Amino acid sequence: MRRDDALWAVACFVGGLVLLAAGAYQQRWAPAPLFVGPLAISCAGVAVRRSRPLLSLGLGVVAFLGDFAMGPSLGTVLIITDNLYAAVRYGPRALGRWMLGITSVVAVVTGVVAGILLRQLGAAAIFLVQTALVGVTPVFTGMIIRQLEDQAESERTRAEQVARLAELDRVAAVQAERTRMARELHDMIANHFSAIAIQSTAVLSRKDLSAQTVQNVLESIRENSVQGMSEMRSMIGLLRQDGEEAEAIRRRVAEVEELADRAREAGLEVRLRVTGDARELPAAVDLAGYRIIQESLTNALKHGGEAVDLMIGYRPGLVTLTVDNPVNGAGQGLPGAGAGIIGMRERAALVGGVVEAGPHDQGWRVHAELPTGKTS
Structure with a gap:
């Protein structure tokens, strides 16, 4: 666990508590204190976002299911987006493509189901957009950032190789001139x-x-x-x-x-x-x-x-x-x-x-x- 990730997890937890205290949740059957549980789980995922990204993803999924069953709450949903983002950016490379497909399918299915149940096209569009914002957007952002980082690393490697080749050429030129x-x-x-x-x-x-x-x-x-x-x-x-x-x-x-x-x-x-x-x-x-x-x-x-x-x-x-x-x-x-x-x-x-x-x-x-x- 990195120190800066742990501090960021504490800040997220405090922010989530503030949103709960402000009533930023949808109450169904559970009292407000129970929402702290999913919030804490998602924040634990933030604490291990770079050291163990797959664990962060698993904690985010568990937190989302629990929070959605009770509400959901705004603070937990926002923190779960960071769990998704961290899993794509720091996890296995193939994970991003899988998660992009899964979250896209989930967003479409959610919109269709909402439209059928509510019998309103507008409601279907709203649920589709909301689900996409929570699931697809952080996954897609993580993929873009990782691609940019890979390109930057590739350019650094290429620059180092060019520098080494230039040094070898310089040494060869000096040796040839000395000869x-x-x-x-x-x-x-x-x-x-x-x-x-x-x-x-x-x-x-x-x-x-x-x-x-x-x-x-x-x-x-x-x-x-x-x-x-x-x-x-x-x-x-x-x-x-x-x-x-x-x-x-x-x-x-x-x-x-x-x-x-x-x-x-x-x-x-x-x-x-x-x-x-x-x-x-x-x-x-x-x-x-x-x-x-x-x-x-x-x-x-x-x-x-x-x-x-x-x-x-x-x-x-x-x-x-x-x-x-x-x-x-x-x-x-x-x-x-x-x-x-x-x-x-x-x-x-x-x-x-x-x-x-x-x-x-x-x-x-x-x-x-x-x-x-x-x-x-």
């Missing part, structure tokens, strides 16, 4: 830092280098440092901008000669060969191809021999990238994140392409096929 940023930073910086590490290692390990050779190596180290810092600034500037400015860091496969030159400066012989008619590629494909070549040359510089074969093929609707290099294990001591091949495959997958990387003819081959969406 993209990590891939970009790795591809931009690893090439330069690998060249710096290899060249500085060579200078430190060789004691027979001439002053001019050392000067050339140091100049190459400085150039790689400056270019690495420049690309890092470009990335930071892009992250600070609003919106998407892909052109701010646009790299093209056609600019691969610059990568080859930097690799040559680091001591790697790059044999570049282009087949087919070079053409403008989609921005995403251009960037993916450029980064794949950059990472392949970095790996060749770290783990390969003295030469690498780089082949770029322009085919109808496709551009192919192939990097072949021997493997001598010279760079095993150099640090690495181990994410280069994973990053290349991710880049290719983002544009609908594929990357194969593995041993080939006592060396290592990276082969990428990137669709361009153009047939010529």
Whole structure:
């Protein structure tokens, strides 16, 4: 039993006593004090209206039968309407449909019987309306309120689901952006830092280098440092901008000669060969191809021999990238994140392409096929 329901039951009982004292009842054979019994029973139903709605309905029916046999009284009839309403609103869902049918039939039968007994059409209408007000109206009201509550609960559940989905989308977007940023930073910086590490290692390990050779190596180290810092600034500037400015860091496969030159400066012989008619590629494909070549040359510089074969093929609707290099294990001591091949495959997958990387003819081959969406 809820405290507020108990208080409401007491208030109903007091109000019913006031109506009895005011003579708001129809006396047949029973004295006025007997009407307190049905009133108390209906008020007991009010006290358990939410905790035990079926019991509230049963008490209301008993109170109605007893009160109607003696009178009836206005106070008890009004409280019984709350018993009916509470049973529909808080009871089983199917109960409302049954009670609506039952009370409707009772109202019609009451009107018909009254019309037959009194032989007056007006009396039949009055009894029909009164019975409907007492029985059908609270039942119908309870059904409407329950339906509205169900709709509100459904909307709350839907809003919570939408909020959860939005949070999942946000987390996925953040994770995807972090992955993209990590891939970009790795591809931009690893090439330069690998060249710096290899060249500085060579200078430190060789004691027979001439002053001019050392000067050339140091100049190459400085150039790689400056270019690495420049690309890092470009990335930071892009992250600070609003919106998407892909052109701010646009790299093209056609600019691969610059990568080859930097690799040559680091001591790697790059044999570049282009087949087919070079053409403008989609921005995403251009960037993916450029980064794949950059990472392949970095790996060749770290783990390969003295030469690498780089082949770029322009085919109808496709551009192919192939990097072949021997493997001598010279760079095993150099640090690495181990994410280069994973990053290349991710880049290719983002544009609908594929990357194969593995041993080939006592060396290592990276082969990428990137669709361009153009047939010529």
